Amino acid sequence: MLQVIEHGDVRELRLSTWKSRLAGYGVSAFVARHTLIDAGFPDAAPELAAYVDAHPVDGAVLTHGHEDHSGGVAALLARGVGVHCAAETEAEMRRVERVGMYRRLTWGSRVRLTLPLHVFSPSPALQLKPTPGHSADHHIVWDAERGTVFGGDLFIGVKLRLAHHDEQMRPQVVALREVASWQPERFFDAHRGLLPDPVGQLRAKADWIEETIGRIETLVGRGWPDARIRDEVLGAEDPTGTWSFGAYSKANFVRNVRETMPQAS
Ligand SMILES: [Zn+2]
Structure with a gap:
């Protein structure tokens, strides 16, 4: 399903399938300045391609290589639509990676990029800024001129207790505060759409992660095991954490904080 939501100069393409909706997920791509921002997930690629055939764009820009943001890239390239992304994102799309069953069921099988990217230079008004x-x-x-951020997965929610196995919690605080300091008027989140009060919400998320890191560090310092810290600070494991076999889980949040703690000398 592709649902179009108009936001003046920005058009949101809300993509989902019955499988993704069953898992409780959908994701949006956006069109701004004749440019597609992100490319949906593998199972939605035919619908996104049909949309682009009917409403041509100058090219596409990607926020990151996760399959729910880059899943339509092969279909775009097959149509001659150029793709602009960071070198790390291109490397990520070319990497052989077996993603967990839960992600394949939700989004469809990740298609590894083998074709060369047709290089596309987006409008200088659209700047790709690293937010690892x-x-x-x-x-x-x-888009500084329009005070608009296309945030990819920077936000998702204030108190997001689940983390991917390779997610880094501390740099997110830095990235959230930096983007908030630009005072954006609009923030389009790939999963939540247009965020009300973006500066307040970005700061609230940065504060919450920072405070949660502090609580976890205190309990690590007391020698608590990860599972007990998780239960105490983030609550019992989420069903997603269980059915993803820990690949997207609260346990990852705790483990990342412990593994990146400054060593006491
Ligand atoms: Zn992502």
Whole structure:
């Protein structure tokens, strides 16, 4: 299903399938300045391609290589649509990676990029800015002239207790505060759409992660095991944490904080 939501100069393409909805997920791509921002997930690629056939764009920009943001890239390239992304994101799309069953069921099988990217230079008004944490290659797209952020997966929610196995919690605080300091008027989140009060919400998320890191560090210092810290600070494991076999879980949040703690000398 592709649902179009108009936001003046920005058009949101809300993509989902019955499988993704069953898992409780959908994801949005956006069109701004004749440019597609992100490319949906593998199972939605035919619908996204049909949309682009009917409503041509100059090219596409990607926030990161996760399959729910880059799943339509092969279909775009097959149509001659150029793709612009960070070198890390291109490397991520070319990497052989077996993603967990829960992600394949939700989004469809990740298609590894083998074709060369047709290089596309987006309007200089759309700037790709590194915001690592959610993934090492994560970027947001900043349109300073219009005070608009296309945030990819930088936000998702204030108190997001689940983390991917390779997610880094501390850099997210830095990235959230930096984007908030630009005072964006609009923030389009790939999963939540247009955020009300973006500066307040970005700061609230940075504060919450920072405070949660502090609580976890205190309990690590007392020698508590990870599972007990998780239960105490984040609550019992989420069903997603269980059915993803820990790949997207609260346990990852705690483990990442413990593994990146400054060593006491
Ligand atoms: Zn992501």
